[in-house]
Amino acid sequence: MGEALVVWLKSTWISHAMTTSQWAWPVSEAFHFVGLALLIGGAGLIDLRLMGFLKSISVSAVMQVRKWAALGIAINVVTGVLFFVGAPDQYIGNPAWYGKLLFLLVAIVNVVIFETTQGERMLRLPAGEKTPVSFKLAGAVSMASWFLVLYFGRMLPFLGNAF
Amino acid sequence: MMELLQALEGSAFSAWVRESPSIWAYPTILTLHTVGLGVLVGANWMVDLRVLGFARAIPVTVLSRAFPIMWAGFWLNAVTGAVLFAGDPTTKGTTAVFMWKLVIVAVGVVLMIALKRKLYGRSIDDRTASAGVRTLAATSLVLWIAAIAAGRWMAYV
Numbered sequence A: 001m002g003e004a005l006v007v008w009l010k011s012t013w014i015s016h017a018m019t020t021s022q023w024a025w026p027v028s029e030a031f032h033f034v035g036l037a038l039l040i041g042g043a044g045l046i047d048l049r050l051m052g053f054l055k056s057i058s059v060s061a062v063m064q065v066r067k068w069a070a071l072g073i074a075i076n077v078v079t080g081v082l083f084f085v086g087a088p089d090q091y092i093g094n095p096a097w098y099g100k101l102l103f104l105l106v107a108i109v110n111v112v113i114f115e116t117t118q119g120e121r122m123l124r125l126p127a128g129e130k131t132p133v134s135f136k137l138a139g140a141v142s143m144a145s146w147f148l149v150l151y152f153g154r155m156l157p158f159l160g161n162a163f
Numbered sequence B: 001m002m003e004l005l006q007a008l009e010g011s012a013f014s015a016w017v018r019e020s021p022s023i024w025a026y027p028t029i030l031t032l033h034t035v036g037l038g039v040l041v042g043a044n045w046m047v048d049l050r051v052l053g054f055a056r057a058i059p060v061t062v063l064s065r066a067f068p069i070m071w072a073g074f075w076l077n078a079v080t081g082a083v084l085f086a087g088d089p090t091t092k093g094t095t096a097v098f099m100w101k102l103v104i105v106a107v108g109v110v111l112m113i114a115l116k117r118k119l120y121g122r123s124i125d126d127r128t129a130s131a132g133v134r135t136l137a138a139t140s141l142v143l144w145i146a147a148i149a150a151g152r153w154m155a156y157v
Helices: A002-010 A013-020 A024-050 A059-086 A095-124 A133-154 B002-009 B012-019 B026-051 B060-087 B096-120 B131-156
Strands: none
Touching: A013 A024, A013 A059, A024 A059, A024 A133, A024 B026, A024 B131, A059 A095, A059 B026, A095 A133, A133 B026, B012 B026, B012 B060, B026 B060, B026 B096, B026 B131, B060 B096, B096 B131
């Protein structure tokens, strides 16, 4: 299955453009790092608040930067897919890539569970109030998993063979 | 100048950065450099965007707390950046895009200091950031994109 997928992806024009154009890959990398910084800034601010820091901001106010974190994720999903389509064989079979996907999944599951179980309570938490333990846990898991996504992304060429 | 760079490149430390097979050498230094980038630029962008009028429910006064975080990211990258430079000085030291990156980062840091002074030097009404402060924030936002692009470009020279 993996083999056929790799062959098919590499036959697409996107894959061709990513690997033959002088600019496509480097420009996508630059965007990927811009997305990374947006995500760390946005999600980091929210996570710090959930962990009980910056209590003088209400949680609902801090959630206003969520769209910037989401933009960062969107940029990185698009550019990440471009890298994968460009050179699928350097990700399939690369242990760092699976580490990256695993912690991406942890981050997503964490936010979904937190939203569905604590979403309304979260938006009602005013400034200055004591932060519930579940909030602190969700914030810490989120921050740790995003930094691990970054870690395994950076390790792609070192634990595996990506360029 | 070239002799100095060559001497640095010939040092044991430079060889360690360049050649050590340990995952704790070059890969970890590079990872920390990426973490510093995310922390410095991410925190600075949140302040820039707030000044530009987004996320208005967040009081500007609270965001003064973001500046120590930016400085932590900056110093992490000054140190890891110096180490990365030591590993490859004759190439990096003679590459125009590296010089551009240093200049852009320097201006970015100056703007970061200026923004902090403008915002907190005297108490300003956070709902009516002046055109000057907004220009500062917008320039800072764009400069960090340029710094990231220049940094990424280094991988291809």
